[in-house]
Amino acid sequence: MLHTSAESAAERVYAEVKEQILTNSIAGGELISEGEIAARCSVSRTPVREAFLRLEAEGWMRLYPKKGALIVPIGQREKRDVVDARRLLEGHAVRSVTSRPGAVPELVAQLRENLEAHRHADPSDVVEFSRLDAEFHQLIAAAGDNPILADFYVTLGERHRRMTIASVHRDAAVATRILDDHLELLDAIEAVDADRFEELLAGHLAGVHDLPGASA
Template sequence: MLSATPESAAERVYREVKRQILTNEIAGGELISEGEVASRWTVSRTPVREAFLRLEAEGWMRLYPKRGALVVPIGDREARDVVEARALLEGHAVRSVVGDDAVRSALACRLAENLAAHRAADPADIAEFSRLDAEFHQLIVTAGDNPLLADFFVGLGERHRRMTTASVHRDIAVATRILSDHGELLDAVEAGDAAAFETALGAHLAGVHDIRPGDRS
């Protein structure tokens, strides 16, 4: 039950519905109604409508009057664009830190801690597994010490997280690949080898998200 002011109720509905979209609990292509959501969390339709409008503005939903809200599926073009942008941002970040032993070492330690927690997580808990996956890559971009790029990556990271949950839902074996690939990426950071990192990252992103080279559909 979401019992609070209309403003805080709208914020809570927004956060919960968005979480369900990012973790694939509400799948792309699914149509949900204001009434369903209002009934589920025992709120009026007004905060639900406000939340839906916000989600539509962010590109997660498409609203159809009197029919409901369609959760926008992940398109092939969107997936490729997200992967391409992530490769550019993460590669840039690693190139910017490999020449500074202290920064590179600190990043490697943070990535190792994340990887240990990730390996201990239950892959069946896809929400937590995908959160740790997104955190691993966010740590890399943040280490690049460019706040504008790091902030941009936060929004990009939400799309990345949704793609990861979809991939793990599709094939649980993807979780094992993610952990193995992250170990390889960590090794490249520790070695200060930006070229090896970029090669491993490209293979990681393409493999996890089933992106075929040259596919611009």
Template sequence: MTDSAADRVYADVKEQILTSALRGGDLISEGEIADRCNVSRTPVREAFLRLAAEGWMRLYPKRGAFIVPVSDREARDVLDARVLIESHAVRSVVGRPEELADLGRALADNLERHRNADLSEFAVLDAEFHQLIVAAGDNALLADMYVSLGERHRRMTTTRLHRGGAVADQIFADHEALAATIAAGDADEFASGLAAHLSGVHDIPGGPR
């Protein structure tokens, strides 16, 4: 019973972090989460320990749990890794016409679903767009590495979307342009376009390294 309750609390709090319902810098207590999830403090404590071990929060005895913000270093590291993996995938798929066409159709479907999505769904679709590209590269090891970046990617995108402005429009326009360079089989243009896209959306001066 305790384990399943801890899993439920873990999933609930982590989803709040990924969707920016809990933002970097927030301080939460075991008591408030226990009340919200209708559980005792024991499973909350277990969930907090797991989230802290994964780097999402820091625990302070008698004070609560501090939601760790995304640091500039972490953001740049995530973007660097994404550029390397996605660019490799595109260089691989452009030499396989049938797979390239399949990817083009999948990206077009993804873009169509972007149009009427709310902010949370938009962030999920954004992650899916890039995961489709990596999957098309047909390298299981790199695909697994990319999945490990997915939650951080989603959190970063959701954070930017919640700041308002025209970020969603920028992402959509950039995705259309990236899909076009893939359809044209221009891997070099994709790589430079992706770096510019990530730098602009996530406000990283100078872009990925």
């Protein structure tokens, strides 16, 4: 029973700290300590240490003995790698959808529903705003009729959320751009124009995630 309780405490700390990293509540570059998190989560240091080791293994933090844990900032290389992967996966999905004209209306309806919810979301609620942003793009990936690629795209979801939240925090105008760009992406799919979609997606991702010089 004690072992199970220790595991559940470590799992809870892991989930709470990770969510704070993803939502920028703990910012990249910030140094946090086991004692600080133990106090915040009302647990001993042991489950915190276990959670930190897991977060380090996943690349979210670096541990420094007797100093604490440094939250790994979102680097330009990470942004470019995530954006490149998303362009490939979403572009492939849209080409698959547009090769099956009967699939286009269904995806368009799903995206319009998402866009309507997104328009009514409070941009200051960056957690919900970023969730709807991720959902829009995941709907596109899932429509590509390739479950392996769709599942791989979902694994990008956490980095996608963190990057979007950081971008909205950096510049409030990004929220408006996301909505405007999503409407254009939807229009390109409805027009069965995969080339236009890929062109718009490249500009959308480079602009939202502040990647100067990114190719279109």
